[in-house]
Amino acid sequence: MADTPLLRLYRKFTRWPAGHWLFSRAVCMKAPYFGSVSPRFTLLENGRCEATIPHKRRLQNHIGTVHAIALCNLAELVAGVMTDASLPKGMRWIPKGMTVQYLKRAEGTQRGVATPTVPLVTAESGYDFPVNVDVFDPAGEKVFNALITMWVSPRR
Template sequence: MSTPLLSLYRKFTRWPAGRWLFSRAICFKAPYFGTIAPRIVSLEPNRCEVRIADRRRVHNHIGTVHAIALCNLAELAAGVMTDATLPASMRWIPKGMTVEYLKKATGTMHGVATPDVPLVESTSGYELPVTVIVKNDAGEAVFRASIAMWVSPRK
């Protein structure tokens, strides 16, 4: 199975700097994500990995990665994963997010989004829970988000 977004990702990643170009294209489509300068590291059905570099613009007043930058990373990873996995007849929108800050977020952040249940084609809307775990360079979980995606048929 390949969605248009997944096909585009596969096409871009064959080129030098393809992941960077794809990530920039995502930020062009949804400009707010550009505030964290994300890099889509891996994308496949039911899984998306996004990285944000440790830089001053994502820091808070104590020098760690800001809580909202982590939320932004989580929403991006969950949205791209959902879009790359859903059948063409379905659409999605984030409905809510619950987050847990597990420890100080320092260094480069690596977020992985996966659905909690299989995505299915349906004639009615349903809530799809997506979990995003963000880890630091040492592989320690620093942040966890549960994002409720509202999935419904296209009109």
């Protein structure tokens, strides 16, 4: 499969010092809302995306842990970027739904990992594409899981 424009951009940026930070800023310029969780992409390849969000006061809930919606934002971000970086030519995507499970208190920097549950394919009509996202705390324990359904369809 040929590299997508997003994957080529990631590879170009990450060759430079502070390249992961630059790529993260570029993604947040394209989709500004995600800047609210201060993501840092750490890995992007066909079929996998990883990013972290810090444990900052502005991302905390009333009990001092990372807020559930910040975790949802991380999940949607890594799922979308992974899908975009893996998409066959001539196809497009949009999130359709998300089911989440909060497994334990989210403390410290959180790392989200998005992987597809089925292969992406070129099709003549749209289809559901489920993406699994696991979020881990600094000890490597899973604190959150999301199953995000992307609607993948041919470009018009």
